[in-house]
Amino acid sequence: MTVLLSSDADGVRTLTLNRPYRRNAADPELWQALREALAAVTRDRSVRALVLTGAGGAFCSGADLKSGDSRHPLDKVRDLNDVAVLLHELPFPTVAKVTGVAVGAGWNLALGCDLVVATPESRFSQIFTRRGLSPDCGGTWLLPRLVGLQQAKRLTLLAETIDAEEARALGLVTWVVPPEEIDEFVADLGRRLAAGPPVALAQTKALLNEATSSTLYEALASEARAQAANFATTDAQEAYAAFAEKREPHFTGRWYRSPTSEDPHA
Structure with missing residues (x-):
């Protein structure tokens, strides 16, 4: 078995x-x-x-x-x-x-x-x-x-x-x-x-786990770093777009990149 x-x-x-x-x-x-x-x-x-x-x-x-x-x-x-x-x-x-x-x-x-x-x-x-x-x-x-x-x-x-x-x-x-x-x-x-935003959920879970043994100042610093990582995904933009369009968001956790002419992967 x-x-x-x-x-x-x-x-x-x-x-x-x-x-x-x-x-x-x-x-x-x-x-x-x-x-x-x-x-x-x-x-x-x-x-x-x-x-x-x-x-x-x-x-x-x-x-x-x-x-x-x-x-x-x-x-x-x-x-x-x-x-x-x-x-x-x-x-x-x-x-x-x-x-x-x-x-x-x-x-x-x-x-x-x-x-x-x-x-x-x-x-x-x-x-x-x-x-x-x-x-x-x-x-x-x-x-x-x-x-x-x-x-x-x-x-x-x-x-x-x-x-x-x-x-x-x-x-x-x-x-x-x-x-x-x-x-x-x-x-x-x-x-x-x-269906939730995978990066934001991972960051939230980690922040709460870490907060049990961190000071307020350490928690605030960790929150700032996590928020920067969240804004680096397409999910933040998708959440705003879904709200404006009155639909459910589709979260992927992909890295958000603004293509430029110098970017060989654009």
Whole structure:
């Protein structure tokens, strides 16, 4: 069985964790497949958004502790770290589509996405301390930034299981939608994100990620550099033209160049 499924539609790549018999618990094969898929999608210019989900009614029940992996624990964690960094650095929007459980490293995979869509039946847990472990896959970095230090400590120290509505109230889930509607909801969300200006979206995502550890002055300087890059694309001109013509814009992310007689490529 292929442990990671990949499909493309409307500029959106969907990666599906495919070990439903283990509630998509991630073994070494799945971590490697996910790492390779995220590295590959970074270089694919046809992809404008990513959806990460799980097969069989679960998102991911964490790392598979029964996988028989005999490597040193540091080697195992490096796989998780690679995936967390690649997911964080993707230059386009990412969406976690969560049905069923998202536990441990599986929940942190979801939190590593820019947006999270869940169903009322979804359940979440930073289960690590119940297994005699501490959080990994970026959880200690993500949680305090999303919910504050005190709530992050509550979620990790007690390892409680919370439902989708509580997760949404804490800011850990963006939308909760009925299970019969989540497929179309996420498909529409992916299309909307993929239709956006790719350079501006990449700049916005990077600016927000960097702002968690920057000063106001550093953020302003980064915004200025990003805005210059945005104006260097055709998308800024296209946005103004579409507004004037009362139509939807068509964004490409192409570099804007004003041809001159001295330009051999004009």
